[in-house]
Amino acid sequence: MSAPVTGRRARRARRPRAVWLGWLFAAPAIVMYGTFVLRPLLLTVQYSLYDWNGIGPSTWVGLDNYRRLLTDSELFATIVHAFELIVFFSFVPVLLGLFVAATIRNIAASRLATVARTVLFLPQVIPLVAAGIMWSWLLSSTGLANELLSAVGLDSITRAWLGEFDTALPAVGVIGAWVLVGLCTLLLLAGMSKIDPALYEAARLDGAGPIREFFSITLPSLRQEIGVCVTVTVIAALASFDIVYIATQGGPGNSTMVPGLEIYYLAFSEREVGMASALAVALVLLVLAVVLPIQRLTRDGSR
Amino acid sequence: MAHGPTGRPLLAALTLAALAATAACSAPGGNSDTTGANASAPAVAAATCGTAPVTLKGYFETGFPLPKDLSAEFTKQFPNVKWDIREDQFAVITQNAPRVLADDPPDLMRLPQVSELVKDGLLKNLDGYAQGTGWDKWPASQLEQMRVGASGQRGDGPLYAMGLNFSMTGLFYNKKLASQIGMTQQPATLADLDAALQKAKDAGITPIDQFNGGATGGLAFPLQNLMTAYGEPGPINDWIFQKPGATIDTPTNLQAVQHLDKWIKAGYFAKDINSQDYATMMSRFIGGKALFMFNGDWESGNLDKQMAGNAGFLLMPPAQAGGKQAAMSAPLTYGISSKAKNADCAAFFLNWVATNQQARDIAVKVGGSHPMGPADAYMPAVQEGTVTASTLAAGATIGKDNGAMDFIANATGAIYAKGWTPQLQKLAAGQQTPDGLLKSVQKDYETQVKN
Numbered sequence: 001m002s003a004p005v006t007g008r009r010a011r012r013a014r015r016p017r018a019v020w021l022g023w024l025f026a027a028p029a030i031v032m033y034g035t036f037v038l039r040p041l042l043l044t045v046q047y048s049l050y051d052w053n054g055i056g057p058s059t060w061v062g063l064d065n066y067r068r069l070l071t072d073s074e075l076f077a078t079i080v081h082a083f084e085l086i087v088f089f090s091f092v093p094v095l096l097g098l099f100v101a102a103t104i105r106n107i108a109a110s111r112l113a114t115v116a117r118t119v120l121f122l123p124q125v126i127p128l129v130a131a132g133i134m135w136s137w138l139l140s141s142t143g144l145a146n147e148l149l150s151a152v153g154l155d156s157i158t159r160a161w162l163g164e165f166d167t168a169l170p171a172v173g174v175i176g177a178w179v180l181v182g183l184c185t186l187l188l189l190a191g192m193s194k195i196d197p198a199l200y201e202a203a204r205l206d207g208a209g210p211i212r213e214f215f216s217i218t219l220p221s222l223r224q225e226i227g228v229c230v231t232v233t234v235i236a237a238l239a240s241f242d243i244v245y246i247a248t249q250g251g252p253g254n255s256t257m258v259p260g261l262e263i264y265y266l267a268f269s270e271r272e273v274g275m276a277s278a279l280a281v282a283l284v285l286l287v288l289a290v291v292l293p294i295q296r297l298t299r300d301g302s303r
Numbered sequence: 304m305a306h307g308p309t310g311r312p313l314l315a316a317l318t319l320a321a322l323a324a325t326a327a328c329s330a331p332g333g334n335s336d337t338t339g340a341n342a343s344a345p346a347v348a349a350a351t352c353g354t355a356p357v358t359l360k361g362y363f364e365t366g367f368p369l370p371k372d373l374s375a376e377f378t379k380q381f382p383n384v385k386w387d388i389r390e391d392q393f394a395v396i397t398q399n400a401p402r403v404l405a406d407d408p409p410d411l412m413r414l415p416q417v418s419e420l421v422k423d424g425l426l427k428n429l430d431g432y433a434q435g436t437g438w439d440k441w442p443a444s445q446l447e448q449m450r451v452g453a454s455g456q457r458g459d460g461p462l463y464a465m466g467l468n469f470s471m472t473g474l475f476y477n478k479k480l481a482s483q484i485g486m487t488q489q490p491a492t493l494a495d496l497d498a499a500l501q502k503a504k505d506a507g508i509t510p511i512d513q514f515n516g517g518a519t520g521g522l523a524f525p526l527q528n529l530m531t532a533y534g535e536p537g538p539i540n541d542w543i544f545q546k547p548g549a550t551i552d553t554p555t556n557l558q559a560v561q562h563l564d565k566w567i568k569a570g571y572f573a574k575d576i577n578s579q580d581y582a583t584m585m586s587r588f589i590g591g592k593a594l595f596m597f598n599g600d601w602e603s604g605n606l607d608k609q610m611a612g613n614a615g616f617l618l619m620p621p622a623q624a625g626g627k628q629a630a631m632s633a634p635l636t637y638g639i640s641s642k643a644k645n646a647d648c649a650a651f652f653l654n655w656v657a658t659n660q661q662a663r664d665i666a667v668k669v670g671g672s673h674p675m676g677p678a679d680a681y682m683p684a685v686q687e688g689t690v691t692a693s694t695l696a697a698g699a700t701i702g703k704d705n706g707a708m709d710f711i712a713n714a715t716g717a718i719y720a721k722g723w724t725p726q727l728q729k730l731a732a733g734q735q736t737p738d739g740l741l742k743s744v745q746k747d748y749e750t751q752v753k754n
Contacts, residue, residue, distance in 0.1 A: 043331075046331065047331055050330060050331060052331050052332050053332075053401075053419070053423070054332070054401060054402070055332065055401045055402070055405055055423045055425070056332055056422070056423045057330075057332050058330045058331045058332040060330065140575070140578060141574070141575035141578065159574075159575070160574070160575035160577065160578035160579075161578075162516075162578050163516055163575050163576075163577035163578020163579070164577065164578075164732065165729075165732050165734060248516075248517060249517035249518040250517075250518065251516060251517050251518060251577070251724065251725065251728055252515075252516065252577040252578070252725075252728035252729075252731075252732060253725040253726070253728040253729040253732065253734065253735075254725045265717075265720060265721070268398040269397070269398060269716065269717050269720050269721070270716070270717040270720075270721060270751070271401070271419065271716060271717075273331070
């Protein structure tokens with residue numbers, strides 16, 4: 001590769017070896033990717049066509065598992081829950097992140113900005129399991145959340161937030177929002193730092209206020225970053241597992257059951273590996289179906 | 304570049320196809336060799352650990368010191384036996400059991416519900432040892448939950464597991480709170496119990512604290528107790544053992560769920576039970592926050608220590624005074640993998656646990672429950688007035704009334720997590736009717752048994 005390439009003929013002659021070398025360098029990564037990503041993915045597709053308990057002999061059932069997915073209201077409800085979580089995992093962090101990032105940018109010079117950035121990003125550093133445990137204490141019937149409500153005279157609305165049918169899913173959503181706000185803020189802040197300050201100056205000369213600046217300059221310039229934020233958080237919502245598993249385990253009465261958790265229960269508690277695989281495949285397709293349009297939408301504009 | 308736009312997808316497609324071909328060439332799962340494990344076992348006259356050094360591979364449950372204490376005492380008596388012990392929480396063991404038994408077979412393992420493991424040929428048939436050691440002469444009720452027939456129904460057939468002791472469940476109560484509300488003697492009928500609950504409620508004391516949050520529907524404890532107050536334990540056991548045609552949706556069981564519903568609506572349970580786990584219930588009960596708690600004698604030793612003299616135990620009172628009593632009572636099941644290397648030594652250990660005097664002492668003092676074994680076997684002395692003494696005495700009552708039942712959560716591997724728990728949580732939140740609850744659980748049960 002180091003020899004200087006001169007003329008067309010030389011380049012032609014060298015190509016086969018170069019290609020071969022390229023594959024050689026890529027080989028370790030390809031092998032790992034094939035073994036740990038592609039092979040399990042394909043096996044999952046294969047398993048989804050069988051009725052299998054994970055140990056004994058399996059029976060070919062074709063698309064029956066997928067048919068059950070569409071007709072079983074309990075399984076379908078998990079997918080609805082995942083979409084409800086998008087509101088908390090995606091919309092709230094992105095909107096809040098935009099607001100916070102804009103605020104931090106305005107005070108960028110002060111030490112407070114650094115502190116705020118660190119504090120907001122901390123949830124990303126804490127393992128999700130720890131976050132789940134901490135929040136299940138905060139939201140318990142004797143937890144801080146209820147004590148604060150009582151302190152301001154709102155005794156009547158205190159409750160076990162994770163233990164009631166109406167509040168459990170939103171409560172789980174709040175935990176997710178808390179975790180993801182920091183990530184979005186940081187991404188958006190990075191995006192804002194790339195915006196040409198001259199644009200702001202020009203806008204100010206034209207008499208634009210901070211709100212006009214935000215909508216006319218900041219927001220359009222952040223299109224790509226927002227795209228990344230929405231993509232990452234939507235995937236986090238649809239494929240959520242850790243937080244739900246720690247905080248509610250799908251309860252009470254399946255009101256917080258999400259596809260990720262259902263896959264786990266199907267495979268390891270009900271021992272229906274085929275059905276679990278079918279739901280997993282459906283989840284992959286669902287995530288792709290939601291995320292690809294978002295990617296398209298946010299990328300096209302910037303070109 | 305020549306291979307740019309078209310070459311790469313083509314190559315990727317080829318790779319994918321190759322991988323797909325490798326993956327799809329055979330159906331998943333082995334044609335499991337169930338014949339070897341299920342074949343009738345000849346009597347093993349003298350299973351021992353020999354004299355040569357042996358390392359027994361154990362897979363035990365975290366949080367309960369009994370198996371470790373027993374294994375330590377065993378090594379003291381038989382120094383050639385060493386242990387290689389792995390521990391996990393029961394939920395983890397439940398999920399791991401099939402894979403561990405198949406891939407990394409332990410000699411001795413704490414077992415969840417056994418029928419599915421037996422169907423897959425993962426457990427050793429212990430009938431040979433039972434004949435050799437005389438387990439088959441013990442009271443039959445001790446072993447029937449661990450017998451599995453050819454079709455997977457329990458209660459009858461070869462023996463596939465053994466208990467380290469057997470537990471007893473009922474109502475624990477706080478003696479100080481009881482005297483505060485004027486409960487001077489234990490309730491003798493269900494009506495007495497209702498009255499005590501109402502008195503506690505009127506006095507501002509939480510009548511019953513029960514875990515019912517997450518994936519653990521603890522209301523199954525009071526529910527099954529109520530089922531026996533209204534009906535017989537026999538049909539409930541038939542249902543748990545998957546006898547053909549068995550149903551949980553019976554008139555007396557409906558009365559039981561209606562009674563539980565009445566308790567819920569009357570506010571006899573803590574308000575936040577749907578977010579409470581087992582540990583929270585225990586700490587609240589020990590902390591004197593509730594009058595009653597439905598639980599089992601595996602906590603007797605613990606309560607004698609932490610609430611010395613202040614905790615009492617009673618069996619669920621019958622509907623009519625003097626009626627027969629029943630309770631969930633199950634052996635602490637341990638089994639031997641069908642591929643275990645030291646099966647004889649593990650069987651010898653299980654027999655030693657039931658027959659050795661020191662081992663029986665440990666089973667009671669550490670485990671808090673009744674040891675396995677013949678009815679007239681040695682019983683360690685227990686101090687009067689302790690919870691342990693009353694749970695052991697309750698065991699005698701249940702034996703006399705023939706009232707032992709397995710737990711309704713053990714009917715199938717998934718009925719607890721997928722049937723009882725969500726339904727009981729809905730009932731607790733007023734989102735399910737008693738009739739709807741039984742119908743829904745029965746439907747789940749039928750699907751799971753069919754699978």
